Amino acid sequence: MAKPYVIGIDMGGTNTAFGIVDARGNVIASSSIKTGKHANLEDYINELYDEITRIVVANDAEGKINGIGIGAPNANYFTGIIEDGVNLPWPTPIPLADLISKKFGIPCLITNDANAAAIGEMTYGAARGFKDFIMITLGTGVGSGIVVNGQMVYGHDGFAGELGHVIMKRNNGRMCGCGRTGCLEAYCSATGVARTAREFLEIRSDDSLLRNYDIEAITSKDVYDCAVAGDKLAQDIFDYTGNILGEALADFMTFSSPEAFVIFGGLTKSGEYIMRPIRESFEKNVMPVFKGKAKILVSELKEADAAVLGASALGWEIKEG
């Protein structure tokens, strides 16, 4: 039988958040440390160990941890390694799963943030009971986690589920952080929304509350505030964004025919301003055989806890040896 708790660790470039989670998704205790404080990886892992041990002891959870799950950028589920190209203070590759499981004496699995979110949603959130769904995370970038037949899709190399990098504009597309142009992420991330705002303000001449902002510093939150205030240009920005995302989801439908798409991340705070055009565009663009078949849902994980919850859910995949 599985032990009653798991530990979830959400490792970001700035902060590392962690918590003890029970089988129902209650975060029993949580805390965080600064990722960037230690020039040396060993010191970081020592502080993480000390802090986690402190909350484990304080909550009488010693010997009751089934496993440790970590969500981290470019983390490879198969190898347990954080690969190159991430914003962390230590040289990569980092054999993180191995280092953590040895230090703690508890089995550890790692995956990237978007996959962790999908596992969290399936274990505790809006996707409970779904065997086929796709998680789309709309943050600084666009991430995805794909579940088929009840299993995460990792692909042959552990890097599947990069749906933020399908090409939506084959001609004259925006530069993307991946080095190519026209990717979904360049349009439908929070950053993409801000880029669209700057583009619209430059191209269009109609009045807009957004013209009162410093154009270079506009955020998706500003666009939301203006949309709520009835600003047409701001609302058009969400329509434009949602339309592209709906076109993308319509294409994703032909792949795995999920019963739901679960949308997660800061942009979902814009509520129906973004969700309505996504749904409308999806239904308009999807192949006839799929019309009306897929739900488009907002994540049910509390954003403050979501990353830790998602990572923690990996801890349930570990079976007693």
Place this chain on the structure above:
Amino acid sequence: MAKPYVIGIDMGGTNTAFGIVDARGNVIASSSIKTGKHANLEDYINELYDEITRIVVANDAEGKINGIGIGAPNANYFTGIIEDGVNLPWPTPIPLADLISKKFGIPCLITNDANAAAIGEMTYGAARGFKDFIMITLGTGVGSGIVVNGQMVYGHDGFAGELGHVIMKRNNGRMCGCGRTGCLEAYCSATGVARTAREFLEIRSDDSLLRNYDIEAITSKDVYDCAVAGDKLAQDIFDYTGNILGEALADFMTFSSPEAFVIFGGLTKSGEYIMRPIRESFEKNVMPVFKGKAKILVSELKEADAAVLGASALGWEIKEG
């Protein structure tokens, strides 16, 4: 233990081909009947039963059939039903799996043609040992069968794997048989190649051997013959087609990160004229993290046997009750 043989049935609008297949993919015996001969579904099933029984008896295979697999248009693996919108002489939906298994007294599974091809390739062909690959069939249409973690991707409704209908041209795209515009199928099927030929001949003014053909009757085979003869316009048609397919495969890579794409169907007879631009375009367009990682292979199933072999492979999924 599984019995030593399976029966594969490839049900098309014109012909129904079938065969007895062993575990190594040898077709022990095969035959076919005319699908359209019977106005009545029951008569069709009776003739199929008689003909299959004849070759089973002739090959001493009575009591040795593990299962029957059928590849048919719009066949749903989960329900065993052939859904609407197919070119068959009987009213749909048709509960085919149930009708066949009752008539033969042998368990029967059905799926669509492209999924059957993928299962066949995994069981007997170029994808043996692959846990993550994508089969692309280039025929009258573009079909696909997706394998993730060693399992076929059917989706929540049995209709996953319609990659011929991702949108490759969002503006001014060609009409597709699905009722939308710009689908991969409208460009990269054999029919799509013929359409490209007509377009190129109309738009361009350079000499071409293709100008000696009846423009309305040009086929992808004609384009191949001219390409082999050194015709630049014909070769450009394959470059154009392969380039779009390579762009599409690059997008598919972000989904399931397969270790290989296996290309099947009439167009692959054009060899390197079509395969070279597919590979070049894939490597040029794929996300950096995936560069050099996926093989692009031609099917190893003999085309004459492939459909029957693919369908037959479903017969091995049946476990003894």
